[in-house]
Amino acid sequence: MSSQIHSRTKPKTPVQPPQGPDGEKKPEEMTPKNKTSRLDSLTANRKPSWTWVAAAAGSIVVAAIVTALLFESFSIVGFVLIAGLLYIVSMYVTSRVLENRLKATDEFWRHLIWTAFIIALVPLISVIWSVVSQGLPTLLANPGLLTTDMKGVVGADDIATQTEGAPLQGGILHGLIGTVAITVLASVISIPVGLFASIYLVEYANRNAFSRAIRFFVDVMTGIPSIVAGLFAFAGLSLLIELVVGTSPQALQSVKTGFAAALALSVLMIPVVVRSTEEMLEVVSDELREASYALGVRKWRTIMKVVLPTAMSGIASGVTLAIARVTGETAPILVTAGYAATTNWNPFSEWMTALPVFIYRQLVNPTAPAAGDPSMARAWAGALVLIVIVMGLNLAARVIAKNFAPKTGK
Amino acid sequence: MTTTSPRTKTPARNTTSAVGDKVFKGMSWTGGVIILVVLAFVALFLLTRSLPAIAPDTFGPGADQAIDFWGYVWPLMAGTVIVSAIALLLATPVAMGVSLFISHYAPRRFANTIGYVIDLLAAIPSVVYGAWGMLVIAPLMVPIYQWLHDNLGFIPLFAGDPSTTGRTILTSGVVLAVMVLPIMTALCREIFLQVPHLQEEAALGLGATRWEMIKMTVFPFARAGIISSIMLALGRALGETMAVTMVLSPGGFSWSLITSGANATIPSEIALNFPEAFGQRQAELIAAGLMLFVITLIVNVIARAIVNSHAKKAEGLS
Known part of the structure; x- marks a missing residue:
């Protein structure tokens, strides 16, 4: 070299x-x-x-x-x-x-x-x-980790695993389901808002004060610390629930759900979607739009049928990167979704565990404080799965951007 | 940027389509409004929820039942600033080097691949960095702390009992440095690649060595960009939660960087205590989050202002 x-x-x-x-x-x-x-x-x-x-x-x-x-x-x-x-x-x-x-x-x-x-x-x-x-060794030795949750796993099981070599109990299934549910929900909220906002910025706004304000605040949103986004979702939902349901402990408890976490992640996701989509829409050449108008096509039809399909690969890759970013977030989910040991399919009620939060909890508060090794093994296996998911999404974004490159007509 | 100009008005042909146009425009506009509303709500909700802690006399349980909020929050703010400063001190020179490497030194064939590999560092979730810092880096730092204490103990930064677990604010700073490195590298690399080629070639043509060329053309051009990328990385470091939460064993404010059980940051304090907090304690933590929001807001606005003025300058040049 x-x-x-x-x-x-x-x-x-x-x-x-x-x-x-x-x-x-x-x-x-x-x-x-x-x-x-x-x-x-x-x-x-x-x-x-x-x-x-x-x-x-x-x-x-x-x-x-x-x-x-x-x-x-x-x-x-x-x-x-x-x-x-x-x-x-x-x-x-x-x-x-x-x-x-x-x-x-x-x-x-x-x-x-x-x-x-x-x-x-x-x-x-x-x-x-x-x-x-x-x-990897943990995951290969215990493939069951991927298909079980932590239901019924107590400290005694981990002590048995560590001292007597009993098989590793529990798994990361509830974390996987939580991560997928929360991420999907966050995407459902953020992608339409982000897409429409960037369409407004590029196609409709004539660099007016309103669009400048949106651009500025999108930049500001990019810099919001993830934990503050979590606090925002919590504060907002708890205010709402206090006003609608009351201040009973059960009502306050019900603030912490997968939905609250999805709301927090949306705050982090929207600016990323807007930024990348905006960039891609700007790349679409004006000749394409004008050709469409010349054929008598309406503006909204032009956007739907000409502009968006042209920029689709870039938008898809940007959205995938945004999803990858929020999949790995821990802090906002930690303060909004609580922590459950069992699988919860419903993001609108009860506590929900996401994979990053599961990793954090297993490392910081092992299931058996006296025998931390099994918890650590589960955490490392979870971390491997998480990295594979996030890197996979990143690679997918690359592939989308490369193989379906914008047809700018130039 | 010319593409943002208003598109040619299309003549109205039939009413259903005209309705479609209006609806679509309305939806796009709503998307923009939602963003502004969300941000307003972030500030509003945080403020409402933190008032009991900031002004306990008016909104909370009364001053006698509440802690002195500013006395509580300043050590956390100091810790946040210290850990970010360590991270930036360590990351900036390396990030400069790596971005120069990618833009001016690496063999052309590999430069893109290297850039992608560095970008992958940014994709690794923070909880993984936290686990890595806690279980891999912290034990490695223990002998270094012992050495720093033995040889440089007269400096207040290295005074105090050296940590035996390595879980100190300096270790957190090291992990944070690794985390902000790819962000800084990506931003600087972009700017270094924008340097006008004619200037570079003019410098080389006058007989400058490669380093002189970089000193004469790249740095003056990129100065504003470098500063703003440092500021953006600072914004990221200030708000980073998991790495600090998992690595640092927190405590009150201390000048010592090598002691466990000293210092804490706002995000780590929130992450450690919020899940179990309720009532007044929750208000205190949300108020601390509000302070963090304000600090990062100021840092980011300054950074963006520098970027924008630089972008105008760059447009004028090319």
Whole structure:
């Protein structure tokens, strides 16, 4: 990889390696100076191409020695850090000595930027690896996790699992059903509102004050913290129920439902839908609309039959991304939907558990506080399923956007 | 943006279709109105519900029965700001590096793939980051805290008992940094790619090295964009709940970043206590949420203002 960078930074250099075949073919008269040979003059102030190999080898050896002396046990992290640091410094110094300050600085920043990229990859790999390595074995050993809920699973079951090796009880079915129910409900609320609002913005509003206000507040909504959206849905519904039903404890209890969670998620979802749809509608070329009008088609028919179908792939991909975003949300559901151990199919009554909330609860309040391992196993398996769902939605959005790209007619 | 201009008026042909036009326009308009109404309701409901905590004399049970709300909320606000500041300090340099890498350094063939991989980081649910921070990162941080305490303990930030579980505000900041990294990278990358190519090539043509070219053309062009992407990431970090809730073991305000049972943030306080809260306690937590809403609103409005002024400038350039 490094040799590739090396060659990329000097793409236009006329310098050939000293032993290069081209070196001999060129006429001798090209040399400006008599005393130094042609190759020397061209390669002067240029470090040899093998410098990075030498620097890398030297850094690795020195880092290994330093790590062995510094830490009691050999630390791979310390070793990598020291080796990387030594490599960057030694490359800078060689460049500074053999070339000049500008090239050395350039080299130095190039290495720092590659380092930043590698640093950014570490957490991604670490997150995915933790979830897969901890979740997959559990899921493979207990496929029943996907088809059972936590009904009747008590601490004693988990203690038996941990100490006597009894099979893992319970599962994530109620979480899956809750997540699907809440997400579908949130989509049913948000997609029409978002679609119509963006149609208004692009097709009807003439950049008037009202549409500017909508654009501004959509931006503001994008920034609403998810937990505040949860509090909003709770506060709104509890006010409503106080006014309609009364302030009895049962009435106040009935605020927490899957519907409240869906309402909270809608607040997060609507701005995403509006933003992406608006962008896609703007892409549709005016010629298409005008051709339709010229045929005597009404505006609303034009929007339904020409504009929307043209932009459909982009809209669908944007909506899928919005769904993916709210599927992984935890905080708003945590404060609005309560927590149930059994499957609840009805989002309009009783508490409902979503998969992210289930993961959180299992990790923070294990079913058996004394034996947390089974709970942790269920949580990691749930996390794996959740990541698969969210990544699957993201991939689906990509595929939709790519394979059914907008037919702009250009 | 020219496509937003009003479409040509179509002549009325028959009445049913004209009705359809009106209905459709009405529905679109309603969609816009709903958005404004929802946002107004967010502010209104939060305000109504938090009045008993903010002004207990007038709306609540009376000052003698309520806690001092501002005394309760300022340590939470301080904790929220501290953890976001840590996250941004750690994430900004890396995000700059990664976006420069994608826009100017990576081999062309891989640049898009790398961008997509970084975007995937943003798709991972926050509860998974929370679990990862709690079970993977926190134990890793324990020796680092011990070392910081031994060698830099004279700085108030590293004073106090080093955590033995690693569940501190600094660990939360690290996890948050990982979470805001992809957002910042995506925004910066967009801006770096918009830099006029002629300027870049002019710099290279004058003999600038690649780094000098970036210093001379990319950074001046992207300065406003970088600032606004940092602000948008700050907005995200301020409101992030699960990562902090799961990683941090909360407590009162403390300058120490390496102690467990110190500091808390508004979202984590709400997530930890709201499910069991009722009555006056609920009002306090909703009021804390209102404060968070106000803070993120200010941050986001500033960020958007910078973005918009920058967009105008960029339109003028191209």
